[in-house]
Structures are given as C-alpha cells and as structure tokens.
Amino acid sequence: MNAIGGYDIEDLMVGMSSRFTKTLSEQEVLLFAGASGDTNPVHLNEEYAKQTPFGGRIAHGMLSAAVISAAIAGRLPGPGSIYVSQRLNFRRPVRLGETVCANITVKEVLARQRRVVLETVCEVNGRVVVDGDAVVLVTSLAQRSGARPAVSGEEPRRSQA
Numbered sequence: 001m002n003a004i005g006g007y008d009i010e011d012l013m014v015g016m017s018s019r020f021t022k023t024l025s026e027q028e029v030l031l032f033a034g035a036s037g038d039t040n041p042v043h044l045n046e047e048y049a050k051q052t053p054f055g056g057r058i059a060h061g062m063l064s065a066a067v068i069s070a071a072i073a074g075r076l077p078g079p080g081s082i083y084v085s086q087r088l089n090f091r092r093p094v095r096l097g098e099t100v101c102a103n104i105t106v107k108e109v110l111a112r113q114r115r116v117v118l119e120t121v122c123e124v125n126g127r128v129v130v131d132g133d134a135v136v137l138v139t140s141l142a143q144r145s146g147a148r149p150a151v152s153g154e155e156p157r158r159s160q161a
Helices: 026-036 046-050 061-074 141-145
Strands: 017-023 082-090 099-110 115-124 127-137
Touching (some): 017 061, 026 061, 061 099
Antiparallel strands (some): 082 127, 099 115, 115 127
C-alpha cells in the first residue's frame, strides 16, 4: 500500500477483491435527495410509493451505486484512486433499511495507463441489486519515484502491508 493507504498500480493483480457494506437508512435517502436534487416520490413519499410496482419506498439506485464508490475509494484500489468510468445495471430495488454489500474484483490491470478495470457487484441478502464494471486511475510508485513504469506482462510487485 502507498502512504495514503491505497494500492499503487504496481501492487494490483487480477483477482484481488474487497468489499464495503452500508445500510441505507431514511437519513441517507433524504440526504441523497437533497444533495442530488432527485426528489422522485418513489424515494420520499410512502403513500405514493405504495401505488407503484415496488409497493413502498425504495432507495435511489445511484445511492446504492455510491456504495461501489465507497468500496473503490476506501478499499480497492483505495485512497488516491480516481473514477474514469462506471457501467451500471440496476437489477432489483433496495428498500430503506436494507444493507448493501459492494464487492469489487480486479478484472484487468492496465499498467502503462495506470488504470485498473474492476468488476462491481452490489448485493442485498445475497441477491444482486446492481452490477457492472468500472475503470479507475490508480496511483503509481514508479511515477512518484521517477522509476520506469511497469510494462504490461511484467510480474507486479505485491504490497508488503
């Protein structure tokens, strides 16, 4: 790991994985609605939401997806990483009070570009609610030290942490 607690591109290997879990409470839904401006009544109005196919309020899909962002920023690759892109498929609704578990797995390491492709899956009670993949820009020990960057195909170094 690097000095700020994230993995450098040189530390990452296909198959590495991590997870982050978050319960989506009433407060989080209200704060997300305020921060995003998404005030769809299916998220905020129980009487309205009861009349929908969901039968009650559900969390914003992007709030569930934000758990993926937390897993990337806090766990793998961790602090210092920057989102480049994210593809999302929303599979099932998440109800208020449910716990979302984001699972992140390294699918591909693009050492020359300092990017990693991640498989991203969120589950509630073992059922997939969101899945997709992300491309993330990662920190580099070689870049910080002025050494030559790792070449694709070279064996990456493992973190000593």
